[in-house]
Amino acid sequence: MESLITAAARALEAGDPLGALNRVALRNDAPSLALRGIAMAQLGDLPRAKTLLRSAARAFGPREAVARARCVVAEAEIALVSRDLSWPAKTLAAARATLEQHGDLANAAHAGHIEARRLLLVGRLDEAERTLAELVTCPLPPASQVVRELVRAGIAIRRLKTKDARAALGRAARAARQAGIPALEAEVESTRLVLDTPAARLIARGEARPLRLEQVEELAASGALVVDTFHNAVRQRSTVVSLGTRPVLFALARILAQAWPADVSREALMSGAFQARHVDDSHRARLRVEIGRLRAKLRPLADVSATRQGFALAPRKTRDVFVLARPVEEKHASVLAFLSDGEPWSSSALALALGSSARTVQRALDELARANKVQSFGQGRARRWMTPPVPGFPTGLLLPGPLLKT
Amino acid sequence: MKRSAAEIVREYGPFAGVEAVHGVTYDGTHLWFASGDRLNAVDPDSGRIARSIDVAAHAGTAFDGRHLFQIAEDRIQKIDAATGKVLSTIPAPGGGGDSGLAWAEGSLWVGQYRERKIHQVDPETGNILRTIESRRFVTGVTWVDGELWHGTWEGEESDVRRIDPETGKVLEQLDLPAGTMVSGLESDGADRLFCGGGSRGNVRAVRRPRRG
Numbered sequence: 001m002e003s004l005i006t007a008a009a010r011a012l013e014a015g016d017p018l019g020a021l022n023r024v025a026l027r028n029d030a031p032s033l034a035l036r037g038i039a040m041a042q043l044g045d046l047p048r049a050k051t052l053l054r055s056a057a058r059a060f061g062p063r064e065a066v067a068r069a070r071c072v073v074a075e076a077e078i079a080l081v082s083r084d085l086s087w088p089a090k091t092l093a094a095a096r097a098t099l100e101q102h103g104d105l106a107n108a109a110h111a112g113h114i115e116a117r118r119l120l121l122v123g124r125l126d127e128a129e130r131t132l133a134e135l136v137t138c139p140l141p142p143a144s145q146v147v148r149e150l151v152r153a154g155i156a157i158r159r160l161k162t163k164d165a166r167a168a169l170g171r172a173a174r175a176a177r178q179a180g181i182p183a184l185e186a187e188v189e190s191t192r193l194v195l196d197t198p199a200a201r202l203i204a205r206g207e208a209r210p211l212r213l214e215q216v217e218e219l220a221a222s223g224a225l226v227v228d229t230f231h232n233a234v235r236q237r238s239t240v241v242s243l244g245t246r247p248v249l250f251a252l253a254r255i256l257a258q259a260w261p262a263d264v265s266r267e268a269l270m271s272g273a274f275q276a277r278h279v280d281d282s283h284r285a286r287l288r289v290e291i292g293r294l295r296a297k298l299r300p301l302a303d304v305s306a307t308r309q310g311f312a313l314a315p316r317k318t319r320d321v322f323v324l325a326r327p328v329e330e331k332h333a334s335v336l337a338f339l340s341d342g343e344p345w346s347s348s349a350l351a352l353a354l355g356s357s358a359r360t361v362q363r364a365l366d367e368l369a370r371a372n373k374v375q376s377f378g379q380g381r382a383r384r385w386m387t388p389p390v391p392g393f394p395t396g397l398l399l400p401g402p403l404l405k406t
Numbered sequence: 407m408k409r410s411a412a413e414i415v416r417e418y419g420p421f422a423g424v425e426a427v428h429g430v431t432y433d434g435t436h437l438w439f440a441s442g443d444r445l446n447a448v449d450p451d452s453g454r455i456a457r458s459i460d461v462a463a464h465a466g467t468a469f470d471g472r473h474l475f476q477i478a479e480d481r482i483q484k485i486d487a488a489t490g491k492v493l494s495t496i497p498a499p500g501g502g503g504d505s506g507l508a509w510a511e512g513s514l515w516v517g518q519y520r521e522r523k524i525h526q527v528d529p530e531t532g533n534i535l536r537t538i539e540s541r542r543f544v545t546g547v548t549w550v551d552g553e554l555w556h557g558t559w560e561g562e563e564s565d566v567r568r569i570d571p572e573t574g575k576v577l578e579q580l581d582l583p584a585g586t587m588v589s590g591l592e593s594d595g596a597d598r599l600f601c602g603g604g605s606r607g608n609v610r611a612v613r614r615p616r617r618g
Contacts, residue, residue: 001545001589001604002519003465003477004502006428010442010464023479029503029520063561102562103585 005031015181017042030059034071041074046082050075066102069095073111080118083384085349089115105138113147120154122353128155142179146172146188153191162195162214169195200230203258203323210327224320225301225313227257229329236301236318248273249294256304256313260321263312332364336387339374344384412566412580412612415598418453419608421446427602429467429477429507430546430590430609433487437600439590439609440467440476445485448609450594459490466507466546466590468514475514475529477504482514482532496532499525506556506590510549517544517556524556539574546591546602550614557588557601564588566599566612580612 001009004023011019017039024032037052057071072095079087096111112135119128132151140148149172156165169192176184198210202219211219219226225236232244234253243250251273255264270283273290291311295304303314315321326333338353339345345353351361365385368374376385418437419427429440436447436456440463447457462478469475473493474485480502481495498504499516506517506524513535514527524547526535538554545564546557554571558564564587568578582588582601590602599612 001426001428001465001505002500002502003428003498003504004479006426006442006464007462007479007502023502027502031520066562 002031005035008032008035012038012042028059030056030061030064030067033059034067034074037071038074041078041081046078050078053078065098066104069098069111070104070107073099073107073114076111076114080114080121081343083121083343083345083349085118085122085352087118089118100136105136106140106144109135109138109140109148110144113144113151116151117147117154120151120158123158123355125155125158142175143181143184145175146179146184149175150187150191157191157194157213160213160217160220162217165195165213198327201325201327203325204321205260206258208325211324216324219322219324222320223318224322225257225315225318227254227321227323229254229323229325234298234301236315239300241297241301243297246293246297248290249297252290252294253298253313254323256311257321257323260313260315263307263310265310267310269310332368335361335364335368336373339385339387344377344386346381346384350385407576407579408615409579409581410615412582414582414610415613416453416611417608418448418450418611419603419606421448421455421607424607426605426607427589427609428463428465430592430600430602431467431469431474431507432592432594432600433469433474434595437592437594437609438467438469438474439602440465441607445474445476445490459485461485461490461492465505466517467592468507468509470509470529475507475509477507477516480504482507482516482527484529496527496529499527499532499534506544506546508547508549508592515547515549515554517547519543519545524554538569538571540569541574541576545588548591548593548599550593550595550599555591555593555599555614557591559587559589559604566591566601578615580615582610582612586610 008020008023012035020035020039024035033052033056037049037056040052041049053071053075057068060067072091076087076092092111092115096108099108099111112131116128116131119131149168153165153168153172156168169188172188176188195213199213200211200216201208202211223237227234232250233240233242243253252269255269255272266287267279270279270287274283291304298304302316304311305314313321334354335350338350347361347365348358351358354361365374369376374385374387376383378384424441427439427441431438437450438445438447442463443460445459445461445463446455449456461476463476464479465477467474467476472487474487476483476485477498480498482498483495484493486493500518503518503520504516505519508515514529516525516527518525520543522540522543524538524540524544528535540556542558542560544556545559548555553568555566555568557566564582566580566588567576569576587604588601589604592600593614597614599614601610601612603610
């Protein structure tokens with residue numbers, strides 16, 4: 001490789017993007033453009049980085065397939081970090097295949113990790129896991145090992161497998177120390193923090209207490225009847241009654257579970273589930289219908305029995321009933337949960353990740369913005385949303401060493 | 407033009423702590439290679455690193471009988487092989503796009519990678535005396551028995567080729583196996599050509615075909 005390019009690449013690898021820029025700032029040949037792109041990405045100027053990497057890919061030309069593919073991978077990582085989830089996954093897959101064909105397994109793995117991170121972010125856990133499993137195995141540089149283990153930890157956390165998550169984080173921490181990149185160690189630590197801070201609230205017999213993820217996992221295995229407000233479902237071990245599309249039924253189930261083993265008056269049920277101020281006969285008729293529907297839905301798990309003043313939940317195979325709720329319940333909590341990763345999101349990416357319509361997300365964002373809970377920058381399609389700056393979640397994962405190798 | 411597969415007779419490395427080989431040369435006893443921030447001398451029989459000099463070493467390496475020449479960034483450093491001290495520097499003709507260095511007939515020969523050129527340079531001043539055009543990216547240059555050889559890399563393929571120093575015409579070509587990069591080229595003065603292996607961090611010895 002060329003002398004100055006080698007010197008600049010070495011500077012980048014040593015975590016000195018300014019040193020790299022000093023060497024290639026005035027050059028416009030393909031490798032210089034690529035290095036400038038990566039340096040700008042590390043300095044946080046993602047739009048500029050994207051433009052530079054694109055021109056680099058063009059400048060490399062068709063005969064330098066591997067160099068081009070590396071530019072595509074770098075651009076995909078920038079898209080991921082800027083939460084541009086509409087980025088074409090096919091282009092990345094093609095680049096990954098090219099790198100594999102030419103024996104650049106470390107960068108092929110890097111491409112696979114980016115794809116897996118994207119899938120994890122949008123909640124497609126099975127596909128994320130499959131993508132990781134498919135990667136051709138090769139000894140990876142430590143920085144790449146960190147990324148792989150963080151993705152594994154992320155999948156395990158979403159699946160409520162905290163032991164697997166802790167094991168993956170342990171491996172990630174070891175690899176991060178080996179890589180000697182402080183930003184990576186910080187990233188591992190902030191993920192570990194997720195496991196150690198309360199993830200939910202447990203409400204039972206009218207009292208609430210915070211729950212760590214591990215305790216949530218124990219609860220899921222305990223055989224108790226759980227009304228789960230994260231998934232809008234009622235479940236007991238593997239029997240799950242999903243009420244995601246029936247908000248009224250879910251509201252009734254939750255009110256009944258919170259009061260269990262006591263019963264709940266008709267008035268309380270009506271005002272809680274129908275948001276009715278003045279209860280009239282039509283509400284009473286509706287309550288009868290809805291309770292009937294809930295009874296049918298919950299049949300495998302519990303009965304809803306009538307009492308003198310209202311109704312009570314009667315679980316079939318357990319003596320424990322819990323409500324699992326978010327640590328802080330507020331409107332649009334799921335939107336805030338995604339934004340709390342500290343990255344700028346487009347409203348369309350959020351809609352994709354949440355599986356809801358762009359309009360719904362936009363309304364939620366506007367409301368949250370009025371309450372100063374989120375902020376936006378940019379206009380039109382380039383507009384991005386963030387929670388007000390919180391510490392943690394560095395972008396240290398961005399473009400680690402292997403992409404620079406000749 | 408004669409074209410054949412390169413016959414690899416020996417492989418040195420990969421060496422611990424060496425990420426890539428950027429240039430190679432031979433001082434009659436040791437095989438030297440540049441690895442970023444070091445020049446390493448390898449005993450060609452044992453294949454072990456016998457000695458290292460801490461010096462910026464980003465591309466081609468050459469030896470004139472007393473001094474090592476080493477490209478770093480956009481300069482060529484002249485290094486006392488005995489003490490490892492940098493005695494002087496001259497500007498590299500490619501301004502940092504340089505990738506291959508040889509010593510012959512009182513001149514330095516420098517490859518300019520993407521420009522596909524080989525420059526003959528005055529080792530005192532750095533002035534370009536003349537320029538030979540190649541058809542592919544130049545990754546290494548060496549002279550042996552009046553033959554000018556250079557390494558190439560383009561389209562994910564590498565070869566070493568002997569060219570006519572007057573016209574740049576390819577006279578002979580030895581193809582390396584697919585995916586094998588040549589970074590740096592040096593002859594041992596006899597029938598071996600040492601080829602740097604780029605990011606594989608190794609050096610291959612390729613048999614130089616006998617003439618006649």
